[in-house]
Amino acid sequence: MTERERYWKTMEFKKADHCPFWQDWYSPTGLERWYREGLPEDVHISEYFGFETTAGVPVNLGIVPGFKVETIEETEKYRIFRDGDGSIKKQFKEYSGFGMPQWLEYPIKNRRDWEEYKKRLNPDSPCRYPPERNWKEWKETMKKRDYPLGIGACSFYGWIRNWIGVENLSLIFFDDPGLIHEMMEYIADFTIKVLHRVLDEVNDIDYACFWEDMCYKTGPLISPKMFKDFMLPQYKKVTAFLRAHGVRLCWVDSDGNIEELIPLWIEGGVTGFYPLEVAAGMNAVKLRKIYGKNIVMWGNIDKRALAKGRDAIDEEINRLAGITKEGGFIPLVDHAIPEDVSFENYKYYIEKRKILCGLK
Numbered sequence: 001m002t003e004r005e006r007y008w009k010t011m012e013f014k015k016a017d018h019c020p021f022w023q024d025w026y027s028p029t030g031l032e033r034w035y036r037e038g039l040p041e042d043v044h045i046s047e048y049f050g051f052e053t054t055a056g057v058p059v060n061l062g063i064v065p066g067f068k069v070e071t072i073e074e075t076e077k078y079r080i081f082r083d084g085d086g087s088i089k090k091q092f093k094e095y096s097g098f099g100m101p102q103w104l105e106y107p108i109k110n111r112r113d114w115e116e117y118k119k120r121l122n123p124d125s126p127c128r129y130p131p132e133r134n135w136k137e138w139k140e141t142m143k144k145r146d147y148p149l150g151i152g153a154c155s156f157y158g159w160i161r162n163w164i165g166v167e168n169l170s171l172i173f174f175d176d177p178g179l180i181h182e183m184m185e186y187i188a189d190f191t192i193k194v195l196h197r198v199l200d201e202v203n204d205i206d207y208a209c210f211w212e213d214m215c216y217k218t219g220p221l222i223s224p225k226m227f228k229d230f231m232l233p234q235y236k237k238v239t240a241f242l243r244a245h246g247v248r249l250c251w252v253d254s255d256g257n258i259e260e261l262i263p264l265w266i267e268g269g270v271t272g273f274y275p276l277e278v279a280a281g282m283n284a285v286k287l288r289k290i291y292g293k294n295i296v297m298w299g300n301i302d303k304r305a306l307a308k309g310r311d312a313i314d315e316e317i318n319r320l321a322g323i324t325k326e327g328g329f330i331p332l333v334d335h336a337i338p339e340d341v342s343f344e345n346y347k348y349y350i351e352k353r354k355i356l357c358g359l360k
Helices: 003-011 028-037 045-049 111-120 132-143 157-164 166-175 177-201 224-244 259-267 284-294 303-308 310-319 321-326 343-357
Strands: 070-074 078-082 088-092 102-105 149-152 207-211 249-253 272-274 296-301 329-333
Touching: 028 343, 111 177, 149 177, 157 166, 157 177, 166 177, 177 224, 207 224, 207 272, 224 249, 224 259, 259 284, 284 296, 284 321, 303 310, 303 343, 310 321, 310 343, 321 329, 321 343, 329 343
Parallel strands: 149 207, 207 249, 249 272, 272 296, 296 329
Antiparallel strands: 070 078, 078 088, 088 102
């Protein structure tokens, strides 16, 4: 069975030779620790642990051109700079590459700023796709693949939150709702225009993934009613376009507790959910009881358990044994693995996950 066949058997709740064994996400400082503790630095981590392959479409949905990254202020302890998305941030010099800087200013404060900013969201910018020769070579390679291929879709709340800021966005939802409707509609139309080419030329993409990160530990940053009013029509538009072009599975990646929004995402055409953070109360077993085979899931292995040791790891693996066997679920750590996880603990977890996935 090929890796692509295995993926689809699992997603369709059919019998596979084993569950897909995909790579986790690592913090840079976590990897540095593992190198000190014995992980060889001259190997690909995917080959070292035997992870299966997934690939993404090389299409750029970001702002083009990006802003010039420039330092505004610098001291011994921190640096204030303008980022590529136009935000001004303050960051400690000891920043590890994983974590949150402090946002000092956002590029969009009003409608006038949006009119300027969206010029960088021109769907016809030539560099949204690789150079023609590279693109042709990539398409030929994909025709021969035996592994799943995903495509990045857009973000409605998540992108706008990054451009405006949580507090400012929360106010604009009420002070100028027309602007938010306009921005979300533009994002949907922009995404469809950018992705039209690849979906016309590559007709066997296995899944699309939206990104939102619009929930905290106990629930969403906006109410379900606001989601329904502002976001649901745009989700329906984009997922309908994707399905019309053969993309059968649409996923959403949102940290935090997403339970209140799941029914609305389903109504909007999303059927896959990731990463299902345990620290935020997400439980894949509970969701399966509620939604049955109407949804598929990735993730839900508590990253904190890996730091606690073997007993905690065993408990997490055992908790997910039944749902993994049923299908429609791929077990993965529920966020980037932090530096408090030892290499020894991660190796133990990998062996246990191989058993969970049916490789041993």
